[in-house]
Amino acid sequence: MSTVTCPECAAEINLEEGTEIGEIIVCSDCGVDLEVIALNPASVQLAPREEEDWGE
Amino acid sequence: MITASIIGSSGYGGGELLRLLLAHPCVEVKQVTSRSHLGEYVYQVHPNLRKRTQLKFSDPAALEPVDVLFLAQPHGQAQHHIAEYAKLAPRIVDLSADFRLRDAAFYEQWYGEKHAAPEWLSRFVYGLPELHREELKSASYISGVGCNATASNLALLPLIKSDLLDPLSPIFIEIKVGSSEGGAEGNSGSLHAERANVIRTFSAFGHRHTAEVIQEMGVNASRVSLTMTAVDLVRGALATAHAKVKQGVVTKDLWKAYRAVANENPFVRVVKEQRGIYRVPEPKILAGTNYADLGFELDESNGHIVSMCAIDNLMKGACGSAVQCMNLMMGWDEAMGLEFMGLHPI
Numbered sequence: 001m002s003t004v005t006c007p008e009c010a011a012e013i014n015l016e017e018g019t020e021i022g023e024i025i026v027c028s029d030c031g032v033d034l035e036v037i038a039l040n041p042a043s044v045q046l047a048p049r050e051e052e053d054w055g056e
Numbered sequence: 057m058i059t060a061s062i063i064g065s066s067g068y069g070g071g072e073l074l075r076l077l078l079a080h081p082c083v084e085v086k087q088v089t090s091r092s093h094l095g096e097y098v099y100q101v102h103p104n105l106r107k108r109t110q111l112k113f114s115d116p117a118a119l120e121p122v123d124v125l126f127l128a129q130p131h132g133q134a135q136h137h138i139a140e141y142a143k144l145a146p147r148i149v150d151l152s153a154d155f156r157l158r159d160a161a162f163y164e165q166w167y168g169e170k171h172a173a174p175e176w177l178s179r180f181v182y183g184l185p186e187l188h189r190e191e192l193k194s195a196s197y198i199s200g201v202g203c204n205a206t207a208s209n210l211a212l213l214p215l216i217k218s219d220l221l222d223p224l225s226p227i228f229i230e231i232k233v234g235s236s237e238g239g240a241e242g243n244s245g246s247l248h249a250e251r252a253n254v255i256r257t258f259s260a261f262g263h264r265h266t267a268e269v270i271q272e273m274g275v276n277a278s279r280v281s282l283t284m285t286a287v288d289l290v291r292g293a294l295a296t297a298h299a300k301v302k303q304g305v306v307t308k309d310l311w312k313a314y315r316a317v318a319n320e321n322p323f324v325r326v327v328k329e330q331r332g333i334y335r336v337p338e339p340k341i342l343a344g345t346n347y348a349d350l351g352f353e354l355d356e357s358n359g360h361i362v363s364m365c366a367i368d369n370l371m372k373g374a375c376g377s378a379v380q381c382m383n384l385m386m387g388w389d390e391a392m393g394l395e396f397m398g399l400h401p402i
Contacts, residue, residue, distance in 0.1 A: 010311055031329040033330065
């Protein structure tokens with residue numbers, strides 16, 4: 001099992017078996033969407049996020 | 057199973073405490089007192105307790121010895137009778153403000169009168185488990201906590217504990233509060249016509265709960281200010297603290313600090329979501345629960361930190377913490393009887 005560090009909150013995240021490049025995973029701590037960009041070694045980056053626009 | 061009684065249980069705090077104790081697996085409620093409702097069934101004052109208890113309000117003068125005595129009277133009363141109460145029970149939890157401050161002069165400064173039992177102040181432990189868990193385990197006398205103070209203290213706790221704040225930075229805390237904080241007595245300002253739909257800043261600075269923040273966070277009085285604003289809620293308090301972090305502190309440092317506090321405390325959660333509707337702490341979904349939800353945002357360009365804490369003022373800000381303290385004092389699981397997860401939607 002590969003482990004990556006969330007670029008948003010530095011939480012350690014375990015990648016499940018069968019995870020593929022391009023897959024979107026969610027950080028269990030901060031809830032940010034992360035795109036898997038490499039598997040050997042595993043690496044993720046922030047995926048585009050939906051912004052909230054209440055009041056605008 | 058232990059026995060417990062509540063002195064002054066006709067108010068909102070007393071009623072909420074009774075709700076928790078009636079459902080607690082290790083507590084038998086023996087007596088609840090009220091002079092103004094003497095002889096009435098408690099469900100006639102606290103209608104949510106109908107069919108859960110046939111208790112009637114007793115005369116405080118007829119109190120019998122118990123294992124734990126809870127005091128839920130208006131502020132200023134317990135300090136005049138604490139020696140009598142101590143003869144009735146080896147353990148006391150006082151929800152009022154009478155024994156929250158450790159120093160008699162500090163009490164006089166913030167409450168405007170001399171303390172009637174200053175020799176008792178040092179015997180009480182401040183009743184917030186997130187700050188005093190180990191002391192509470194061996195305590196016999198535990199104070200309550202101010203609801204606004206609790207929201208403020210927990211909003212600051214990760215920042216203070218990890219020493220992330222600029223020591224010269226002022227700390228401004230805006231607190232939005234629900235109407236139940238005002239108690240069950242009421243006044244002309246609590247009439248529905250006057251209270252509904254308000255956003256009313258009723259205390260710009262100098263609120264008495266500020267003293268608990270100064271004492272418990274160890275910050276200089278000149279550095280911290282609390283502003284209270286009444287909003288159109290019955291239950292709930294949201295503290296929003298503004299300060300500056302030390303140079304070089306980044307969002308990941310804050311995550312580490314907040315995560316550590318949440319990991320150490322069963323009722324503290326970090327709410328900082330990237331999706332969905334509830335992305336930040338909100339009191340709405342905490343009604344009836346003992347949770348404190350913490351969140352933060354950092355402007356890394358200038359070090360401005362906004363730290364938030366949402367609670368139910370009657371639970372984490374009063375009765376929930378009091379029951380959690382009792383659990384610790386008795387050597388039980390501190391979450392016992394406090395498992396309610398809240399409602400959604402509500």
